[in-house]
Ligand SMILES: Nc1ncnc2c1ncn2[C@@H]1O[C@H](COP(=O)(O)OP(=O)(O)O)[C@@H](O)[C@H]1O
């Protein structure tokens with residue numbers, strides 16, 4: 001039994017496996033160094049429940065119940081934790097976990113990776129290629145919105161990075177005097193908005209959708225048979241918008257929340 005932890009710029013993404021079998025996944029907020037230290041102690045279900053679960057740090061109780069019969073331990077040994085992080089401060093906290101195995105770019109079986117490429121992007125495009133086939137284009141709608149493509153020879157073709165949906169909303173609110181921080185409701189706004197909230201929504205949604213459609217179009221000109229996989233916390237919201245505005249584009253896209261975990265499964269370690 002082992003755990004995978006991927007650390008994004010907004011939160012933690014967890015999965016647990018028995019051998020090669022995926023058993024479940026959940027997201028949590030960042031955890032403190034004190035909690036990590038607590039995970040090193042075999043503590044028994046009661047203590048774990050009261051101090052960690054009851055603090056609502058871990059949201060998928062069903063999955064976690066089975067893992068934590070004896071804390072984050074299995075037969076007196078801490079569960080191996082495969083870590084992929086793009087947040088150095090959080091990486092540092094998790095180095096104190098007793099059996100942490102940090103995944104680095106040189107362990108990713110893809111060609112042409114550049115040294116500062118995010119490990120999440122490398123793992124996601126590896127996972128997409130392994131599950132759906134190469135060539136593959138990953139669109140990760142996370143804190144940042146990223147495009148990452150690899151060809152049939154498993155070589156990184158390249159990609160692009162822009163602010164994710166929430167970050168675009170936050171930056172407008174933080175960088176202006178009059179714009180409020182709003183949330184996207186899920187309903188498509190009118191293109192020509194007549195109030196501030198809808199104008200922000202229109203601007204962000206229609207430009208992001210047009211940008212995604214254009215990147216997909218450009219990718220498909222080079223790789224007509226390529227799979228395109230959408231992942232990240234905003235994947236469902238974005239797919240719904242895409243279906244409404246660019247239905248032919250949306251029809252070509254798969255969504256999968258677990259691409260990074262499929263990538264971890266296909267690195268040499270587990
Ligand atoms: N509980 C949540 N916390 C943070 N972001 C969330 C949450 N639920 C949905 N989201 C959406 O998910 C996006 C972040 O995606 P995610 O893939 O979780 O980020 P990362 O992997 O970069 O930490 C945000 O833009 C936000 O709109």
Ligand SMILES: CC(C)(COP(=O)(O)O)[C@@H](O)C(=O)NCCC(=O)O
Nearest residue numbers: 008009086116117118120142143144
């Ligand atoms: C682009 C990212 C910030 C995306 O992070 P996320 O949205 O998953 O939190 C991350 O992959 C990163 O820090 N990349 C390093 C630069 C690069 O990939 O070129």
Ligand SMILES: [K+]
Nearest residue numbers: 140142143232
């Ligand atoms: K991401």
